[in-house]
Structure formats: C-alpha cells, structure tokens
Amino acid sequence: MVHYIALIHKDDDSSYGVSFPDIPGVITAGDTIEEAMQEAAEVLVFAAEDWTNPDGSTVFNPPRTIDELKKDPAFVEASKDAIVALVEYPTHAHAAE
Numbered sequence: 366m367v368h369y370i371a372l373i374h375k376d377d378d379s380s381y382g383v384s385f386p387d388i389p390g391v392i393t394a395g396d397t398i399e400e401a402m403q404e405a406a407e408v409l410v411f412a413a414e415d416w417t418n419p420d421g422s423t424v425f426n427p428p429r430t431i432d433e434l435k436k437d438p439a440f441v442e443a444s445k446d447a448i449v450a451l452v453e454y455p456t457h458a459h460a461a462e
Contacts (some may be wrong), residue, residue: 366453369428371405373398373448385452386440387426388412398448405452428454 374382380394381401393408395401409425416423431449434440 366455367428368451369409369454370431370434371402371450371452372444373401373450374446383408383452384443385409386434386437386443387428402450402452405450406454409452409454425454 369385369387371383371385374384380396381398382392382394383401383405384392385405388409391408391412393401393404395404413425416425418424418426429437434444
C-alpha cells in the first residue's frame with residue numbers, strides 16, 4: 366500500500382474536511398474523523414479513475430514523506446491547526462503505479 370498524507374481541518378460548525386497536499390483539488394469531508402478518513406480513502410481511488418495532470422499525464426504525484434512536506438512552505442501553512450494523517454491508497458489502483 367502507498368500512503369498519502371492528508372490534512373484534516375474542522376471549523377466549529379462544519380464537518381471534518383480532508384485535503385491532500387500531494388493531490389491538489391482532491392478533497393472530502395465527514396461528520397466524524399472516522400467518517401472523514403473513510404471518505405478520504407474512497408475519494409483517492411475515485412479521483413484516480415479520471416485524473417489528468419496539467420501536462421496530460423494521468424498518474425497521481427507520488428506521495429512525499431512528512432520530512433519532505435515539512436520543507437514545503439505551502440504545507441507548513443496549510444497544516445497549522447490541522448490533524449495530519451496517513452491515508453492508504455491501494456497499489457493496484459490506476460494511479461499508484
């Protein structure tokens with residue numbers, strides 16, 4: 366299994382929102398953290414089915430390690446007040462090859 370790092374945010378009167386620093390534009394949410402994590406795993410597979418990068422390729426960016434992400438100023442800013450979690454992505458899925 367490949368694991369993507371996800372950021373989980375929660376405002377006082379909203380669901381738990383999940384985003385992926387390495388897969389821009391792929392987001393989901395859930396009423397509980399557990400539901401949000403389940404939705405996160407499902408949305409990765411769903412997004413891979415029709416994924417196209419700006420250059421026309423159809424492969425997800427490979428996941429970066431937490432150490433690599435910590436060097437990315439956009440990740441550092443986005444991860445403030447967020448829960449950082451790992452989301453499994455099946456290696457047999459289309460875009461993880």
